[in-house]
Amino acid sequence: MTQLFLTKTSFTSGELDPELYGRIDVRAYDEGAAALRNVVVKTSGGVVRRPGSRLLAKIDGAARLLPFDDRSGGDILVLGPFSLSVVRDDVVVQQGVVTPWSTDQLHEITWTRIDRAILVCHPAVEPRLIRSGDDGIWALQRWTFDTSDDETLGPASLQPYARFVGHEVALQAVAAGRSPEAIVPAGLPVELRASAPVFRAGHLGSIVRIRQREIRIVNLGADPAFAEGLVLQPLVDGRTTRDWDEQMFGAARGWPVAVTQHQDRLVLGGNHDAPDRLWFSRTGRPFDFETGEGLDDQAITFRLRADGLHHIRQLVPGRRLQVLTSRGEWIVSGTPLTPANIQVDLQTNIGSPVDRQVSALEVDGATMFVGATGRDLREFLFTDTEQAFQAPDIAILSRHLMRDPVDMAFDPLRRLIAIVRGDGRLATVTIDRNANIVAWSLHETEGAWRAVMAENGRLTFLVERSGGTMLEVWDDELHLDCTVTRRADAPSTTFDAVPELAGATVMVLADSDLLDERVLDAADIELSHPASMVAVGLPFTHRIEALSVARGSGQGSDLDPLYRPVRLTFRVLDTAHLEADAGRGLERLVDRDAATGPLSGDIRQRAYGWRRGFAAAPWKIVQREPKAFSLLCVTTEMKVNS
Structure with missing residues (x-):
């Protein structure tokens, strides 16, 4: 033996x-x-x-977390159905701000920070700027584009424009009582006549341009080839022309799917009718998309041309702009990016989910993103050996844990990727690329994790529990979930109630030692012996x-x-x-x-x-x-x- x-x-x-x-x-x-x-x-x-969690606040219906950091520490923007709450220094300082996004839509938003505001985009909702005032109060406003200073033609919106129908389709602006050869002055109503069906209900209030001159659509008829408009800039004439376009983003064609910033340009990616088109703003002016004469600092636009249609899903800034689509991963390069030297190349063919937005993460120079299947976590990076970008799957050893991801974040202090799953459980990945460490584990709680955010060395979660949706933060000093701590100046046997946990089976710690396990009622917490501190939380x-x-x-x-x-x-x-x-x-x-x-x-x-x-x-x-x-x-x- x-x-x-x-x-x-x-x-x-x-x-x-x-x-x-x-x-x-x-x-x-x-x-x-x-x-x-x-x-x-x-x-x-x-x-x-694993760390226990400390209860910060109860925010019913909350579904998404947006970080906003500054020198003083920063705020947490908590989005729920048609509402916004703001948490500062672990205290809710603002509630009930009205927003346009439903619960389902919140799982498809993308965002980027612009100065003291966050621009939030969803393909079915006009983008909003969530802006913090000098007084620290947050408010929503619609996005607006810069305008030109043309004294001759009048101001023009510097928003993106595009052509959504074939180039053979012509358009004519007919002004009553005026010859087609005559100039059509600003302020005059016109009838827009297209050679094919063009107009749909969402066009009402939008802008079309004929030879770069703006007309606002003020009325739509039963025939989709006709509309009524108001001339905003004088037209060269009223003749039929194929030189026309319309605003890129709106109710008719859809709103941006993805947004980010790269090389001091605001980047917008895709909408319903042009899912593969990218727009880059003018350098240093995030709301100026005038392509002009193609000068180095002017706006840039192009489509991602490939064998199949690539729906843009995410934009990831870095040394190069990474464009994640439904069918593959692209790199946009150019130092600096200009209309003359921009280059775009398809690198890999993994794809991203089209029914949700799970934000990609930057980890040690690599981009971690969820593959199109939802069962793989990809590491997108340039490899010296192949001299090309690759996207290996780091979930290959623990595929059973990578299921239905809905949100994820990276905690650099713990070296931990936290992935919230659709079933309410939490998968974590300890990762150190230099040491070739990828270690998965699974976490369960009395409830369901719904969202995660990493900021300032903390992992913050939204957790749906029997008492409502809780905002909680992982704390290495705690070993219970949804923990609430009460302190007394002198040892006491009575502490204030914890209404958020009323009716739950909790463990009670007195001066850091386990006292008992009980079903908590709404009354004050009574102890069998005096203590200076009591902690109440859910066991795991x-x-x-x-x-x-x-x-x-x-x-x-x-x-x-x-x-x-x-x-x-x-x-x-x-x-x-x-x-x-x-x-x-x-x-x-x-x-x-x-x-x-x-x-x-x-x-x-x-x-x-x-x-x-x-x-x-x-x-x-x-x-x-x-x-x-x-x-x-x-x-x-x-x-x-x-």
């Missing part, structure tokens, strides 16, 4: 997809686990109980399960060796509680209170029973106690039948 020692020093392959349980030949099997639930993998290799359970043992020898690899664990050694760091199952159920190995403090060192446990096969894992750890836990490595001493 042979004695073996198997030491697991790293969990940096994360929770492995069950489809990989047969790959005992790859390193990921040695560095992975069968289950990593409510724990976070550290880049050093160990795992820790973390779980770590080892993969089954596979043995290699000179004769090859054995998937199911017959073995008997003798002893387990858990090396822990700053751990206050540890419960492990080595074959006879969970045993409490460490349980420290606030007075004794956490433990660092080796914890040993006797193991029992011969084991064999897929389901016979050597150990697992399960903990519901709201106490610190950090596992560095595990050694399994075993006897193997030779």
Whole structure:
């Protein structure tokens, strides 16, 4: 009989997809686990109980989080159905601001910051600027474009214009009682006659241009080839011409799908009728889209031409502008970008989801984005070996955890990508590209995560719970969810009620030690003994399960060796509680209170029973106690039948 020692020093392959349980030949099997639930993998290799969360506010119906940072710390803009709330210094300072977006539409918005405002775009809603005044009060306003200063022709809107019908379609502006050869002065009503159906209901109030001169549509008839207009700039004549266009964005053709800023230009991507067109504003003037004579600083526009139609989904600024579409990933380059030197190239053919906007992330120079299938997380970057952009899938080891993503954010301090799933659970990815670490784990809570935001070293969430939608922030010092803390100047047995958690089963901590678990009512919190501080929150359970043992020898690899664990050694760091199952159920190995403090060192446990096969894992750890836990490595001493 042979004695073996198997030491697991790293969990940096994360929770492995069950489809990989047969790959005992790859390193990921040695560095992975069968289950990593409510724990976070550290880049050093160990795992820790995930942070608990601190309740900031209850904001019913909230669905999306927008960060706005400044030198004083910044605000959190919380968007719900047709409403906006503002959180500053963890306090709600403004509520009930009316917005135009429904709950479903909030999952398709994109945004960019312009000075003291955030421009928010949705393909079915006119863009809005959410602007902060000097007094810190936020308000919405419609976007407006710059106007020209032409004293001869009068002011003109410098918005984007495009042609949406064939170039053979002609248009005529007919002024009653005037010859077609005569000038049509500004302010005169005209009848617009097209050679083919052009006008639709959304054109009412929009602008068309004939030979670069503006006409506003003021009335529509039953015939889509006719409309009534008001001349805004004098027309050269009233003759039929093919030299005409119309405003790019509006109710008729749709609003921008994607927005960002790149090289001091505002970039707008796609709409309903031109899903593959990009617009770049004039340099330094985000609302001037006049292409003019093609000077270096003037606006730029072009379409993404390829074999198939590419619907623009996201715009990602960086050293080069990255354009993510429904069918592939493009790079727009030029230093600086000018109408003369701009270059656009299709790089990869992964695609992005078309039914939602899951914002791409920048991580160590690579762009992380959700692939079109919704089951892959892609790392888009330039590789020196191939001298080309590539987009490998970093979810390949944990495909079972990458399901229905609806929101994601990157926390650079924890090196953690947080991915909110449609089922309300949270997947996290510990990532360090330089060390080749990609470790997935899954998190569950008493409720459902709905949105996430990373800003100023914090992960902030919207969580739908039985008491409503809560705004919460992860806190490494907490081990309960939706935690509310009450303090007293002198030890007391009575603390103020926590109405947000009324009716929920909570754990109560008094001076950092667990007092009891109870169903919380709406009354004040009563303690059995005086305390200076009480914390109330929702418990969660973390779980770590080892993969089954596979043995290699000179004769090859054995998937199911017959073995008997003798002893387990858990090396822990700053751990206050540890419960492990080595074959006879969970045993409490460490349980420290606030007075004794956490433990660092080796914890040993006797193991029992011969084991064999897929389901016979050597150990697992399960903990519901709201106490610190950090596992560095595990050694399994075993006897193997030779």
